Amino acid sequence: YVTRYTTPSVAVYDITTFTSRPSLSVPGLCCRLYGLAACGVNNCLYVSDYDNNQLHRVDLSGSNDVIKWSTAASPAALHVTSDHHVIVACWNAKKLQEFTTDGSAVREICLQFNYPWHAVPLASNQFAVSTGWGGHQVHVVDAGGQTVRSYGGVGQLNSPRMLAVAADNSVLVADHGQNRLVVIDASLTTASEVSLNLTAANKLQHPWCFVLSASRGRLYVGEYGGDRRVLVFTGIR
Numbered sequence: 001y002v003t004r005y006t007t008p009s010v011a012v013y014d015i016t017t018f019t020s021r022p023s024l025s026v027p028g029l030c031c032r033l034y035g036l037a038a039c040g041v042n043n044c045l046y047v048s049d050y051d052n053n054q055l056h057r058v059d060l061s062g063s064n065d066v067i068k069w070s071t072a073a074s075p076a077a078l079h080v081t082s083d084h085h086v087i088v089a090c091w092n093a094k095k096l097q098e099f100t101t102d103g104s105a106v107r108e109i110c111l112q113f114n115y116p117w118h119a120v121p122l123a124s125n126q127f128a129v130s131t132g133w134g135g136h137q138v139h140v141v142d143a144g145g146q147t148v149r150s151y152g153g154v155g156q157l158n159s160p161r162m163l164a165v166a167a168d169n170s171v172l173v174a175d176h177g178q179n180r181l182v183v184i185d186a187s188l189t190t191a192s193e194v195s196l197n198l199t200a201a202n203k204l205q206h207p208w209c210f211v212l213s214a215s216r217g218r219l220y221v222g223e224y225g226g227d228r229r230v231l232v233f234t235g236i237r
Contacts, residue, residue, distance in 0.1 A: 001045055002222065002230060003033040010036070010047060010058070015216075018232070026056050026066055035078035036209075037086060042101040046086050048075040055088060057101065069103035077118035077162060077209070089116040089129065096127065096145075109145045113137075118163050120171075128171050130160040138163065138173060140188060151188040162209040174207040176224065181207060196233055204231075 001024075002011040008029040012021040026047060035048030038060070047056040053073055059065040072093035079087045085106055087098045096119045098106040111129065119129045125143045137152030138160055152160065158177025165171055169186035172194070181194040181204070198204065205226030212219050219233040 001036050001038060003036060003047070004228070005224075006031045008033070010045070013230075024058055024064060026058055028052070028054075028068070029056065034076045035088065037078035037080045039080045039084055039086070039101065041084045044101065046078050046080070048078055048088055050074050050076065050091070055086065055099065055103070057103070067103065069099070071097055072108075076116070079118070079120050081121060087119055087121070087127075089119045091115055091117065091132075096129070109141070109143065111139075111141060111145045112147050113139060117161055120163050120165050122165060122169055128163050128165060130163050130173065132159045132161070132176075136160065136177070138171060138184060138188065149188045151184050151191065156191065157182070161207070164210070164212050172210075172212065174210055174221070176206050176208055179204045179206060179225075181210070181221070196231075205229075 008031050010024040030049050030051035032050040033047055034050050037046045043060045045058045045060055053071050054068045055071055056066055056068045071088055072090035072095045074091035075088045076091045077089055085098050085100055087096060089096055094111045096109040113131055114134050115131045117130045117132050119127045122128055127141050129139045129141055131137050136157045137150045139150045140148045142148055157175055160173045161176045162174040163171055171184045173182050175182050182191045183194060184191045206224040207221050208224035210221045217235055221231045223229050
């Protein structure tokens, strides 16, 4: 599933052949769709609607039925939890919100910093949260929204976007402004760039989002700049 800036629909591609399939039509979408998350258990796709302050849930069982509900201001990236709920970071509201698959509110976490973009759960009921403009950091926050520790700032990260957490609680980050992916250790003290074996002429161009599929050994990376490609890396564990 892929969204394109200024295009209010969701493109669909075959996971094996990468050939296109019919797009998903989601009535009422705006053009800034910054979050997608699929849930295999509930057989649905969640789409965040940044300008309309809404989440859309598209049924993938064949009906393509859509339900939607309101969020706080400017919903950005999404994450599906182990409980099969969906977490949304609300950029202009300084909040994380968690919903059930039918849109019922589970909890709301108010943050101490501006511009949260993506939030993923950690152990001990904590969250890793990326921030773009202003802070350029990845924070660990507790269930009450208090900041436990942070990594980043000028010279370390530049507009971090998508996150993923490994079993050892290290954090993979799309470092959008510096054209790279980095791994930050669990203590959020040191970071290293991920080697993707790309040539200088074919380097990442503002990575915006990614999906890490351990079962397939693949990493899918979506770019916001340059040719705005989706790159697929194999042999990833």
